[in-house]
Amino acid sequence: MPAFDAIDVIRAKRDGLRLTPGQIRWVIDAYTRGGVPDEQMSALLMAVFFRGMDGDELAVWTQAMIDSGERKDLSSLSRPTADKHSTGGVGDKITLPLAPLVAACGVAVPQLSGRGLGHTGGTLDKLEAIPGWRADVHEQAYLRQLEEVGAVICAAGDDLAPADKLLYALRDVTGTVESIPLIASSIMSKKIAEGADALVLDVKTGSGAFMKDPGSSRELARTMVGLGEAAGVRTVALVTAMDRPLGRAAGNAVEVAESVEVLAGGGPADVVELTLALAREMLAGAGRGDVDPADALADGRAMDVWRRMIAAQGGDPDASLPRPAETHVVNAPATGVLTRLDAYSVGVAAWRLGAGRARKEDPVSAAAGVVWTAGVGEQVKAGQPLLELHTDDPDRIERALEALQGAVGIDTDDEPLPLILDRITA
Ligand code: URA
Numbered sequence: 001m002p003a004f005d006a007i008d009v010i011r012a013k014r015d016g017l018r019l020t021p022g023q024i025r026w027v028i029d030a031y032t033r034g035g036v037p038d039e040q041m042s043a044l045l046m047a048v049f050f051r052g053m054d055g056d057e058l059a060v061w062t063q064a065m066i067d068s069g070e071r072k073d074l075s076s077l078s079r080p081t082a083d084k085h086s087t088g089g090v091g092d093k094i095t096l097p098l099a100p101l102v103a104a105c106g107v108a109v110p111q112l113s114g115r116g117l118g119h120t121g122g123t124l125d126k127l128e129a130i131p132g133w134r135a136d137v138h139e140q141a142y143l144r145q146l147e148e149v150g151a152v153i154c155a156a157g158d159d160l161a162p163a164d165k166l167l168y169a170l171r172d173v174t175g176t177v178e179s180i181p182l183i184a185s186s187i188m189s190k191k192i193a194e195g196a197d198a199l200v201l202d203v204k205t206g207s208g209a210f211m212k213d214p215g216s217s218r219e220l221a222r223t224m225v226g227l228g229e230a231a232g233v234r235t236v237a238l239v240t241a242m243d244r245p246l247g248r249a250a251g252n253a254v255e256v257a258e259s260v261e262v263l264a265g266g267g268p269a270d271v272v273e274l275t276l277a278l279a280r281e282m283l284a285g286a287g288r289g290d291v292d293p294a295d296a297l298a299d300g301r302a303m304d305v306w307r308r309m310i311a312a313q314g315g316d317p318d319a320s321l322p323r324p325a326e327t328h329v330v331n332a333p334a335t336g337v338l339t340r341l342d343a344y345s346v347g348v349a350a351w352r353l354g355a356g357r358a359r360k361e362d363p364v365s366a367a368a369g370v371v372w373t374a375g376v377g378e379q380v381k382a383g384q385p386l387l388e389l390h391t392d393d394p395d396r397i398e399r400a401l402e403a404l405q406g407a408v409g410i411d412t413d414d415e416p417l418p419l420i421l422d423r424i425t426a
Contacts, residue, residue, distance in 0.1 A: 001026055006040040013047035021060045028064035032163045038170055045167070045176040053181040058223070059230050061181070065189035066231075068163035072195035074110060077147055081108045082282035083196035085187060087220070088120040090208040090347035091245035095123045095153060096259035097267075097275050097297075098282075100305035103150030104296040105279070107286040110146055112156035112194055116356045116364070119208070119347030121250065124155055125356075129253035129322060129366035133315030149308045161189040183210065184223040191228070198234040198285025200278055201225070203424075206243030206417060208343025214239065214421055221424040229426040234285045237424040240274060241417035244341045244376045247271040251355040251369015251390060253321040263303040268375065270419055272297075277420060324367040324390035328397045332386040333410065338374050340409030340416075346370050348403040353391040365392050370400075376416045 004026045012019060027044065030036045053061060074081050082102060086092050099109040113135075116122030124135045137145065137154040145152045158165075164186050171177045171186075191199055201224050204210070205217035221237035228235025247268040249258045261267040262275060279293035296302045307317040332338075350356065354365035371388045374380045386408065389400050 001029060003030075006030070006036050006044070010040060010043045010047060013044060013051055016051050018054060019057050024057060024060045025064045028061065028068060028163050032068045032166060041167070041170055042174045042176075045171060045174060045182065048182060049176045049179045055226060058181050058185060059227060062185040062189050062192070062227050063231070065161050065163040065167070065185055066193045069159040069161050069193060071193045072110070074108070074143075074146070074195045076143065077108050079106055079108045079150070080198070080286040080288065081110060081146075081196040082198040082200065082286040083110060083191060083194055084200045084202065084278055084282060085191050086202040087187070087204050087210050089204040089242040089246065090120060090343045090350070091247050091250040091255065092121065092204070092242075093126060093247065093255035093259050094202065094271065094275055094278060096126065096256065097262040097271070097302065097306070098278055099151040099153055100263065100309055101275060101279050101293050101296055101302040102282045103309070104301040104305045105283055105288060105291045105293050107150075107283055107288055108146045109151040109282070110142070110194055110196055111151070111153040112160060112190070113153055114156065115360070118358070119344060119351050119356060121252070121255065121350070121356060123153060125364050126252045126255045127153060127315070129256050130310055130315040130317070131319040133310060134313050137313060145309075145312045149312050150305055151309045153309070154313065156190065161193050164189050178210070180216070180220050180223055184220060184227055188224050188227040188231075192231045192233055196233065198282060199228050200281040200285060201235065201237035202274075202278060203237050203239045204242035205239055205421065206241055206343055207345075208245060208347050209242035214417070218422060218424065221422070225424050225426055235426070236281050236285060238277060238281065238420055239422040239424065241419050241421065242343050243417050245343045245346045246274065248373070248375065249369060249371045250346050250350040251353070252364065252366045254369040254371055254390065257321055260306070263297070263306050265298055270375065273419060322367040325392045326390075326394045326397070328389040328401075329385045330387040330389070330401070330404065332380040332382055332384050333408065335380065335382045336411035338376055338378050338380050338408070338410055339412045340407070340414040341372060341376050342407040345404050345407030346372075349389065349400040349407075352400045352403055353389055353396050354393060367392055380410060
């Protein structure tokens with residue numbers, strides 16, 4: 001690969017010029033190999049933050065990130081494949097019921113997931129609340145489980161877009177996370193490298209999401225759909241509400257329990273609705289749009305796949321989930337309709353109770369979290385238990401309560417977002 005001068009690449013982007021494909025490929029490759037130092041890459045990321053990238057630049061940037069590792073080959077599988085990605089939210093356990101549900105409908109789901117950071121939970125942290133369950137699955141076992149069970153949710157290996165690991169860590173400490181081209185290339189490089197035929201993106205919007213307003217969430221969704229389609233992956237995005245948390249629980253064990261309720265045919269209406277909407281999109285993308293996932297949820301097939309999926313990774317689907325050492329109840333302050341339950345506040349409270357981590361290496365508590373007895377739009381009575389805080393460490397309760405100050409609104413003029421705001425296609 002011809003060498004460029006990092007300073008020229010930085011100056012070009014700083015001055016609003018378009019980077020050439022050669023410059024982009026070189027700088028991503030050289031940074032991943034250690035040939036461009038953090039200070040120069042930080043300057044380039046900041047220039048991208050302010051100047052953006054056009055569609056062609058972004059496609060080359062994303063491809064260069066994919067090429068920093070391996071794109072998985074799932075062509076040996078006997079069924080089509082579809083994957084889902086959520087931009088992250090509070091109480092967003094949808095992957096847990098969704099992956100076995102879609103697998104039960106004949107489409108394999110390869111889910112390489114991450115851990116939670118900050119106020120949003122991580123799928124692997126949630127599943128690790130199940131006694132014995134392991135997030136690490138090696139290449140051959142991964143393909144075997146996909147073929148035999150139909151769904152795998154596991155940790156991404158080091159060969160999946162390694163450029164993203166380095167760039168994301170650098171963005172985190174240089175104030176360059178909140179950039180649509182950088183977020184889109186980060187997410188899509190990993191998702192395209194996973195090798196699925198079809199991809200459904202759940203782009204969250206609201207206080208608990210990365211993107212707080214529907215306009216920027218739509219723009220992120222359009223950018224990611226464009227990148228997926230350009231890379232040959234059939235991609236659709238739903239823009240969905242994250243002004244309030246999903247379901248009735250945010251944390252680890254509490255979200256596993258709620259997912260199992262959904263797989264058993266019950267569970268909160270919003271979790272069921274979003275799970276089915278995303279499942280329909282995944283099935284349609286994989287060429288199985290004629291299959292109704294509601295049937296597989298109702299007749300127990302999705303639950304069967306869940307049990308096999310958990311057992312295949314060492315977990316005991318019948319084991320009791322961890323219980324907290326301490327619980328604290330917050331009562332409803334008034335009678336009326338619950339018009340606000342702020343997603344960000346609930347996410348921070350769950351995090352402070354021990355469900356999330358501040359740094360990558362921090363441990364999380366399986367039992368910690370927040371459970372609520374009513375969802376937005378429902379009637380509550382003054383004095384009824386509304387929120388239950390779970391923790392292993394009673395000293396954490398006060399800080400969690402601080403996070404919840406102002407989070408609840410009863411008969412206020414807040415207007416909750418519709419659960420599904422938009423559907424974005426190429
Ligand atoms: N998630 C990612 O994987 N990357 C980002 O940049 C933001 C969210």
